[in-house]
């Protein structure tokens with residue numbers, strides 16, 4: 001997604017006249033620090049491989065499972081934090097055939113390892129557990145396990161746990177900054193069900209006890225929240241895509257009852273792939289392939305197995321988030337969730353506070369997709385500008401580091417997308433802008449990164465001084481106001497509602513001169529040219545600022 005809170009935003013559209021209340025500063029707890037920080041139980045080990053085995057019993061909504069955690073020792077320590085949320089119950093924890101003792105601190109387990117942990121060693125610890133994992137109350141926003149039935153009454157089970165955390169159903173380092181290099185996902189389900197997880201299917205084994213094990217293998221680094229169960233009465237069809245990095249397999253897993261509808265609607269994957277490869281570079285997971293899997297929730301960017309629940313219709317559940325009509329000619333979930341394969345999955349925020357890297361670029365990708373689909377740059381711009389009405393400015397887009405804080409869970413979509421559209425204007429060269437987007441992808445491919453790395457890269461490669469722009473739009477809730485007036489037959493203008501030193505250029509239309517680039521500061525300037533009246537004067541709408549005419553006497 002995560003399109004978390006989009007429903008809330010849609011609700012807001014209906015009552016747009018009611019101003020959003022300013023959000024109280026968040027209070028952070030010991031549990032937030034354990035979850036969101038790279039604390040002493042985490043920083044000394046680097047997860048290299050998760051070997052996850054989960055047997056699912058839809059009859060009583062329970063699981064029985066184990067995960068082998070392989071890691072490299074970065075610095076010597078004997079106390080290891082592994083996250084696994086209640087009500088799941090640990091049966092035992094083992095290292096090299098010996099029991100490991102542990103104690104629970106909320107959602108975290110602290111293991112006391114008896115074997116020496118020497119720097120450079122590669123070790124494995126296995127956690128065996130069972131129970132009834134948290135059920136999603138309102139998936140995918142309020143996540144967990146989804147125990148559903150399809151319209152024929154067949155059991156249908158899925159997971160969605162981006163915000164809640166992967167530790168809601170399997171033990172791991174539940175932290176953005178550490179991804180394993182690869183992962184096995186072996187899911188056992190009743191014989192009547194098919195399970196589709198991430199990566200490629202390696203084997204399907206009938207266990208002879210009424211269950212079948214589907215072994216999937218992810219050959220490339222993966223964020224923990226992307227690991228997913230999708231178990232149901234699935235049908236499979238496939239295609240291939242000749243892309244920038246060779247032949248990419250496209251595998252489609254709709255419910256059996258929806259296969260004909262899916263063949264039609266999901267044909268949108270190919271033009272989407274073409275557009276995103278052009279703008280962002282090669283799809284990041286050729287080894288693991290691309291899959292679209294029908295899910296009993298709206299959708300989620302599960303890596304190489306994108307979850308789809310948009311009811312086989314265009315728009316966002318049939319609606320246009322931009323309210324311009326530009327959002328009704330393509331399937332929002334295919335486009336938005338697949339964009340996350342580049343932004344969120346290949347480039348992953350190292351800390352939850354940089355979640356805008358995932359959502360701002362995914363929102364912005366929707367704009368680029370409209371541009372690709374229509375061949376009209378203006379149409380794409382209309383779309384992203386249309387989503388400005390959903391911006392709340394309730395909190396800064398960027399969150400607070402180390403405490404599992406994502407910043408404004410609403411504005412990291414629409415305000416972030418409009419910030420990127422603004423930066424494109426400032427770069428002022430579409431081919432250069434495309435190279436910057438592709439360069440971000442190739443430079444930080446398969447890495448966890450900070451927001452500052454993205455900011456610095458774009459600033460350096462564009463040659464435009466963007467430092468104040470990032471500060472203004474990511475770290476404050478203020479939208480710059482462009483104040484202007486006619487004074488002595490001249491245009492007078494300045495920035496207000498901005499941080500100190502804000503001096504972003506802006507393009508305006510002057511009645512006689514046409515398009516002019518101005519360089520406002522927080523002081524009045526009158527070098528823009530002669531102006532008799534304000535009729536015919538306009539600020540370029542692609543600049544995300546508030547034009548504000550003021551009376552001639554204003555100081």
Ligand SMILES: [Zn+2]
Pocket residue numbers: 001002003336337340358359362
């Ligand atoms: Zn998203």
